[in-house]
Amino acid sequence: MAISLKESIVVGFSDFWSRKIRSIVTIIGIVLGTMSVIVVLSLMNGVNQKTIQWMLERGGLNKISIYQNWEYQSKTGQRKYFTYRELKLIHSLIPEVKYFNPTIRRGFRISYGKKEYWTSVRGVYPDFSPIEEWGVQKGRFVSNFDINQSSDIIVIGTKVAEELFGNLDPLGKMVTVHNRRLQVAGVMEHRFMKNSVSIGNDNNNALSYLNRRAFIPLSTMINKITNQDKINGLALKTSTPEEAILLKDKLEGILSNLRRREPVFIIESAQEEAEKAKKNTKIFQIIFFIISLISLLVGGIVIINIMLATIQERTREIGIRLAVGARRRDIFIQFLVQTVIITLLGGIIGVTIGVSILGFISNFLKMELIASFGTIILSVAVSAGIGLIFGIIPAIHASNLNPVEALRHE
Amino acid sequence: MSYIIEVKNIKKVYNMGKVKVEALKTIDVKIEKGEFVAIMGPSGSGKSTLMHILGCLDSPTKGEYFLDGLEISKLKKRKLATIRNIKIGFIFQTFNLLPHLSIHKNVELPLMYSGMNRTQRKKQATKILTSVGLIDRKKHKPSELSGGQRQRVAIARAIVNNPSIILADEPTGNLDTSSGNDILSIFAELHKAGNTIVMVTHDPAVAKRADRTIHIIDGEISNGNIS
Ligand SMILES: Nc1ncnc2c1ncn2[C@@H]1O[C@H](COP(=O)(O)OP(=O)(O)OP(=O)(O)O)[C@@H](O)[C@H]1O
Ligand SMILES: [Mg+2]
Numbered sequence: 272m273a274i275s276l277k278e279s280i281v282v283g284f285s286d287f288w289s290r291k292i293r294s295i296v297t298i299i300g301i302v303l304g305t306m307s308v309i310v311v312l313s314l315m316n317g318v319n320q321k322t323i324q325w326m327l328e329r330g331g332l333n334k335i336s337i338y339q340n341w342e343y344q345s346k347t348g349q350r351k352y353f354t355y356r357e358l359k360l361i362h363s364l365i366p367e368v369k370y371f372n373p374t375i376r377r378g379f380r381i382s383y384g385k386k387e388y389w390t391s392v393r394g395v396y397p398d399f400s401p402i403e404e405w406g407v408q409k410g411r412f413v414s415n416f417d418i419n420q421s422s423d424i425i426v427i428g429t430k431v432a433e434e435l436f437g438n439l440d441p442l443g444k445m446v447t448v449h450n451r452r453l454q455v456a457g458v459m460e461h462r463f464m465k466n467s468v469s470i471g472n473d474n475n476n477a478l479s480y481l482n483r484r485a486f487i488p489l490s491t492m493i494n495k496i497t498n499q500d501k502i503n504g505l506a507l508k509t510s511t512p513e514e515a516i517l518l519k520d521k522l523e524g525i526l527s528n529l530r531r532r533e534p535v536f537i538i539e540s541a542q543e544e545a546e547k548a549k550k551n552t553k554i555f556q557i558i559f560f561i562i563s564l565i566s567l568l569v570g571g572i573v574i575i576n577i578m579l580a581t582i583q584e585r586t587r588e589i590g591i592r593l594a595v596g597a598r599r600r601d602i603f604i605q606f607l608v609q610t611v612i613i614t615l616l617g618g619i620i621g622v623t624i625g626v627s628i629l630g631f632i633s634n635f636l637k638m639e640l641i642a643s644f645g646t647i648i649l650s651v652a653v654s655a656g657i658g659l660i661f662g663i664i665p666a667i668h669a670s671n672l673n674p675v676e677a678l679r680h681e
Numbered sequence: 682m683s684y685i686i687e688v689k690n691i692k693k694v695y696n697m698g699k700v701k702v703e704a705l706k707t708i709d710v711k712i713e714k715g716e717f718v719a720i721m722g723p724s725g726s727g728k729s730t731l732m733h734i735l736g737c738l739d740s741p742t743k744g745e746y747f748l749d750g751l752e753i754s755k756l757k758k759r760k761l762a763t764i765r766n767i768k769i770g771f772i773f774q775t776f777n778l779l780p781h782l783s784i785h786k787n788v789e790l791p792l793m794y795s796g797m798n799r800t801q802r803k804k805q806a807t808k809i810l811t812s813v814g815l816i817d818r819k820k821h822k823p824s825e826l827s828g829g830q831r832q833r834v835a836i837a838r839a840i841v842n843n844p845s846i847i848l849a850d851e852p853t854g855n856l857d858t859s860s861g862n863d864i865l866s867i868f869a870e871l872h873k874a875g876n877t878i879v880m881v882t883h884d885p886a887v888a889k890r891a892d893r894t895i896h897i898i899d900g901e902i903s904n905g906n907i908s
Contacts, residue, residue, distance in 0.1 A: 278793055289781045591777045594738060595838065596766020596794040598759055674738045678777065 279601065283608030290581070297577050298617040300570035305621025305654045306628075308563040312646040313629055315556040317639040322548040326541050328464055328478060330403045332512040333369075334541040335519050337505040337526070340534055349530045352501040355493065357529060361505070364525055365518060370398040370508040375492045375501065381425075381485060383435040383446045390431060392448060392485045394492025402508045405481070410442045410457030417488040421495060424456040430482040432458050449496050453487065512542040519543070567653065570617075571661035578610055578665035589669055590677025603670035610662025611655060618654025622647055684747070685845060685877050686712040686735060691744030693730050693900075704730040705741070706900040712846075712879065717872040719888035720881045722897035728881045731897065732850045735879060736771045737761045749845050766795050770839030772849035776831040778823040784834045785810065785819040791842045809837045813867060829860025836867055840876070847871065849880040853887060865890055 287294050326332060339351040353361070358373045365371075375394035380387050393399075400412050412426055425446060432441045441455045462478040493500055507522075509515045519540045526536050582589070589602055626647070629640045693705040704727045712718055722728050733739040734746060737753060740761075746753040749768060756764070765771075778787045785806055792802035810816045813833040815826075823831055832852060839847055849868070853861035865887060872878055880891065888894045896903040 285781075587777070588779055591779060592790070592794075593762070594736070594765060594771055594777070595791040596762055596842075598762040598794075600759075601794060675733050678738070678773070 279604040301617025304567035306625040309625035407457035586680035593674040606666040611658040614658025719891035770844035774851040
């Protein structure tokens with residue numbers, strides 16, 4: 272002997288339609304709230320994926336990098352660079368490493384005829400290429416033969432090639448670096464990050480700095496250019512991200528022994544960095560999510576008020592329903608369902624509008640926004656949840672009315 | 682002793698802050714199954730208050746009320762809703778139809794709350810609307826009908842569930858004589874068919890249509906309970 276939930280929903284729906292204008296006005300608040308939720312979630316999602324993509328473009332998650340720690344001042348004069356012999360020792364202590372690339376980086380002027388270009392020139396091993404997952408588009412990269420012979424060759428980025436040679440083919444041309452004549456042996460692939468935050472041209476792309484670089488054999492750098500046995504950096508790659516984390520710990524032990532436990536170097540694993548970056552965006556995600564929730568709460572409070580006003584106006588109707596046999600539960604569900612319909616509909620409309628304006632916002636902010644299935648479901652669920660929570664108070668109020676008093680209501 | 686309604690020592694006091702209004706003072710009423718009873722009395726004498734108690738819309742402050750042998754004053758609110766739904770058909774002076782629903786839906790309303798399925802309740806409502814002569818208006822909203830027609834819809838709604846008693850509080854009070862007479866002839870038919878009817882009225886001519894009349898003055902029954 273009871274009205275079914277299905278019947279209550281039918282009643283709630285017909286209520287909704289018979290009061291279209293009020294329902295629509297109520298919906299707008301929820302629509303705006305849900306829109307902001309979906310946009311914020313998509314923004315965060317986009318930032319997250321961007322970070323991962325950047326990591327991947329920079330050589331993947333199996334990579335370990337060792338830098339000089341500029342913030343640290345050694346009291347006992349520990350060197351912030353490696354000697355060639357130290358590197359040979361480190362390499363022999365970690366036979367499990369897949370790729371091994373020491374680097375010397377120095378700023379030089381490269382000249383060709385009357386043209387010159389200032390840039391960062393790097394002395395590297397052939398392993399640079401697989402570690403960075405970056406190869407040549409023409410010619411060849413630094414080889415083991417070049418390392419053994421300290422060959423007088425240079426491999427240049429596309430920006431360097433453009434600046435020095437314009438439309439000429441750089442291969443085989445002789446350039447001068449620090450009074451040394453080097454032959455261009457290769458031109459690197461052009462680097463460009465898709466969907467990146469770039470305003471205007473190529474030069475502002477997240478990866479375009481790489482195109483400005485030039486590479487020579489590490490031995491050439493030490494023996495013929497700087498004449499100093501000072502190596503500033505080291506990059507390694509393992510087969511899996513898990514191995515990279517293990518290797519990082521091992522390296523920390525080795526370096527700490529080499530430098531009397533003083534932190535003159537920083538060791539970074541890409542895997543850990545990616546996790547750190549994710550954690551950072553998570554905090555923002557939570558903050559923005561809370562802000563959007565607050566706007567939804569405001570929508571919810573508006574709903575409480577409108578529903579209470581509606582119930583006040585419909586007191587007599589409630590009295591009539593009670594008089595013909597509606598139970599308190601029937602009245603409660605009728606009004607709760609109505610509120611949930613309003614917020615659910617608002618949620619769906621909000622998500623639809625939100626998703627369809629993502630492209631526009633993306634252009635405006637120069638950031639990528641990605642709406643995942645999960646974000647969409649979460650946004651709709653949150654708005655329906657708001658309806659449930661804020662629908663309860665008016666629904667209880669309606670179901671507690673006394674039949675005789677409700678019938679007497681004008 | 683086949684009383685369908687048995688009211689013993691019922692009292693109703695409205696608590697208005699400091700002032701207490703004694704709307705009913707010690708009322709005893711017995712109504713037999715199939716009787717048609719009129720209730721008369723001056724304005725403010727407590728007729729509606731008594732009807733609300735009989736209709737399980739309100740509970741007495743004191744006393745016992747048996748409906749169909751069931752002690753109502755001991756029941757929970759939830760159970761009262763069910764009693765209102767299946768045992769009572771209430772007709773109001775002001776019709777009290779839902780303005781947003783068609784008259785067909787209005788008549789279906791008690792059936793919906795009793796859990797009858799859609800097809801069955803459509804059939805039942807159609808049958809009842811036909812018997813009060815309004816089936817051709819079933820799609821209309823109450824505001825599109827005359828007062829007499831609205832009251833016929835209200836009667837249809839009251840009897841659609843086959844209630845044990847029909848309670849009518851001044852059902853002709855808002856109607857002209859001719860539509861009032863239409864309503865009264867429907868009551869006469871319902872009475873002939875064996876229904877129990879309790880009707881409040883101010884009009885002695887209307888009260889004459891009933892088997893007997895109970896007079897209430899100042900919350901008390903004035904000339905005994907059985908005429
Ligand atoms: N909810 C209430 N609160 C306070 N007093 C009430 C309430 N309902 C009724 N009363 C009082 O109880 C008394 C009886 O009222 P009731 O409505 O039963 O009279 P009635 O006989 O139906 O009058 P009428 O013929 O005008 O309809 C009146 O004095 C009225 O003011
Ligand atoms: Mg009255």
